[in-house]
Amino acid sequence: MRDVLVMVGTQKGAFFLWSDRDRRTWRVEGPLLKGWEVSCLEVDRRGEPAIYAGVGHHVYGPTIHRSTDWGVTWEQLAARPAFAEGGERKLERIWTIVPGREAEPKTLFAGVADAGLFRSTDLGESWQALEGLNEHPTREAWGPGAGGLCCHTVLLDPSDPDRMWVGISAVGAFRSDDGGATWQLKTEGLPIVLPDQTHAGVGSCVHRMVLDPARPSRLYQQNHQGVFRSSDAADSWQRIEDGLPSQFGFPMVMDPRDGSTLYVMPQESDEYRMAIDGQLAVFRSRDAGDSWQASTRGLPSNCFQGVLRGAMAADGLVPGGIYFGTTGGQVHWSADGGDSWEAIPCQLPRISSVTALLVERS
Numbered sequence: 572m573r574d575v576l577v578m579v580g581t582q583k584g585a586f587f588l589w590s591d592r593d594r595r596t597w598r599v600e601g602p603l604l605k606g607w608e609v610s611c612l613e614v615d616r617r618g619e620p621a622i623y624a625g626v627g628h629h630v631y632g633p634t635i636h637r638s639t640d641w642g643v644t645w646e647q648l649a650a651r652p653a654f655a656e657g658g659e660r661k662l663e664r665i666w667t668i669v670p671g672r673e674a675e676p677k678t679l680f681a682g683v684a685d686a687g688l689f690r691s692t693d694l695g696e697s698w699q700a701l702e703g704l705n706e707h708p709t710r711e712a713w714g715p716g717a718g719g720l721c722c723h724t725v726l727l728d729p730s731d732p733d734r735m736w737v738g739i740s741a742v743g744a745f746r747s748d749d750g751g752a753t754w755q756l757k758t759e760g761l762p763i764v765l766p767d768q769t770h771a772g773v774g775s776c777v778h779r780m781v782l783d784p785a786r787p788s789r790l791y792q793q794n795h796q797g798v799f800r801s802s803d804a805a806d807s808w809q810r811i812e813d814g815l816p817s818q819f820g821f822p823m824v825m826d827p828r829d830g831s832t833l834y835v836m837p838q839e840s841d842e843y844r845m846a847i848d849g850q851l852a853v854f855r856s857r858d859a860g861d862s863w864q865a866s867t868r869g870l871p872s873n874c875f876q877g878v879l880r881g882a883m884a885a886d887g888l889v890p891g892g893i894y895f896g897t898t899g900g901q902v903h904w905s906a907d908g909g910d911s912w913e914a915i916p917c918q919l920p921r922i923s924s925v926t927a928l929l930v931e932r933s
Contacts, residue, residue, distance in 0.1 A: 575886055577894050577915075578622070579902060580609030580924035585624060587642050587764035588915055594892055594906045599917050602635060603642050611881060612770045612926050615670040615679070615694075623679070623695065625665030626917030631663050635681070635748040641930065654705075660685040667881075672732060682722035686713060686739045690751065701751045704737065709756060712767040716741035716776050717794065717841075723880060726790070732771075733899045736805060736856075741776035746805050761833040761844030762796040779823040780861045793823040793835055793880075796843065800829030800860050800865035816847055822883035826891050826908070831859040834885075834893060834909060836878045845875040847849055853893070856908045869912035870903060881924040888929070 575589040584602030610633075613758045619639060627633040635785035636645045654660040656800040663684040671678025672753035679691045681698065687705040700766035704722075713720060724738035734748045736757075743758040750792045761775040776795030785791040788804040791811075797818040799808040812818065833856045839847045846852065851870040854863045886892035891908040900919040905912045 574930045575888070575892065576928055576930045577884070577886075577902070577904070578642075578924075578926040578928075579613075579919060579922055580881075580926075581896075581900070581920040581922050582608050582626070583920040585601050585609045585612060586917070586919055588902065588917070591825075593887065594888075594904065597691065597915050597916075597917075602634060604670040607636075607922060610665055611667050611924050613668045613670065615927070617670060617673060617676045621694075623668045623670075625668050625681070627664055627701035633662055634685075635665060635668065637695065638805060648695045650691075650695065650697050650878055650910055652683050652687070652700070652923055654685070654687065654700070660687070661717065664721065667725055669725045669727065670698050671716060672727060674732065682725045682737060684719045684721040686720045686722045686742065688722055688725065688737055688751070703747070703751060703753045704745060707745070707754055707756075709742075709767075709770040709773050709892070712770040713739070713742045715764065718880075724777070724780045728782070728787045729784050730787050733813065734804070735768070736780065736782070736785075736790065738777035738780040740778065742773055742776055743775040743794065744780060744790075744792065744805050749813075757805035758808075759806065760801075760810075761794060761799060761810045764795065765886060776907075778821045781823055781825045781833070783825065783828050789830065789859075791823060791825070791833060793820050795819065795841060798823075798835060798860065808922050812863070813861065815854055815866075817863075819844075821880040822878055822895065824883045824893065827885055827887035828889065828891065829857075832857050832891075832908070833860055834882065834883065835863070836895065837879055844877050846877070849873050849875055851876065851897075851903075853895070853909055853912070854906075866905075866909045866912070869905075869914075870912065874899075876901070877919075882899040882922050882926045884927040886927040892927060894927050895924050896925045898922065 588599035667682040669680045728734035728737040758772040763774040780792040876899040882910040883895040902915040
């Protein structure tokens with residue numbers, strides 16, 4: 572049997588939403604990892620599936636939990652990413668966990684705050700800092716956004732084992748062409764919030780980046796000050812905002828089957844950070860960002876919630892399923908690629924992350 576699973580990370584645990592391929596009715600499991608703030612949930616399919624959860628606790632701090640039975644039981648990994656003892660940087664939050672490529676069956680990457688990138692080559696039993704990024708020559712000019720100084724996005728080039736990108740708020744986009752040993756700041760064409768006199772290009776607040784796996788030189792990002800596309804592997808960026816009512820927003824999702832179909836959720840400015848005019852709305856582009864159209868059918872009006880950077884996902888079915896969770900704890904989904912929307916009947920805590928996938932179960 573092939574099920575649809577939507578994993579939702581919240582301030583008070585994780586919730587798993589299960590449905591069949593028709594996506595008409597939903598079963599809610601949870602709270603899982605009760606008592607933990609769940610920042611991210613990721614499935615590693617290289618072998619027996621395993622779910623990795625980046626979590627935090629006001630007493631125990633941030634750590635990583637793993638489940639090999641689809642969330643029924645969890646184990647806390649003994650090791651976690653950590654900066655050098657005695658230094659000024661501390662592990663504050665695990666923003667993302669990304670499995671390596673098929674040729675790297677035991678590799679994981681973790682993007683964290685205070686902004687840093689770590690790699691494990693033994694499925695999380697130990698972690699090594701990628702010092703080429705963490706100690707980048709521009710580091711002294713890095714500054715936090717409202718959500719802190721966070722490495723929240725890690726993208727791997729599927730065709731080049733040495734190339735990868737990260738997004739750091741409020742610093743910019745970086746690319747490595749040598750497997751993470753060295754990194755180049757890639758902000759040409761992006762707005763700089765507070766220009767640094769010594770390190771030009773630092774200070775672009777990347778909110779979310781996505782990569783077109785069929786065209787790995789094409790990337791997109793939702794920035795603090797606009798929506799952008801790169802056609803040259805992030806060497807330069809161009810605005811793509813025709814039809815958008817605001818430059819500000821957090822999430823960005825690509826249709827897994829079509830790298831020209833994108834979804835964003837503009838908000839009412841960096842000051843207010845809520846649905847524009849009280850209308851919750853998803854904007855879709857089917858032409859690689861050249862134009863955008865609003866999709867509101869089935870979404871509530873008189874709604875003043877927001878959607879965080881990791882709280883939107885796609886399932887890869889045809890027609891595509893799109894999901895997002897709000898700061899008010901509501902989960903909305905579309906089973907027709909964003910033409911119309913429904914609310915899953917549950918009221919959850921504040922939602923940090925949403926991940927959607929297909930699960931093969933006997």
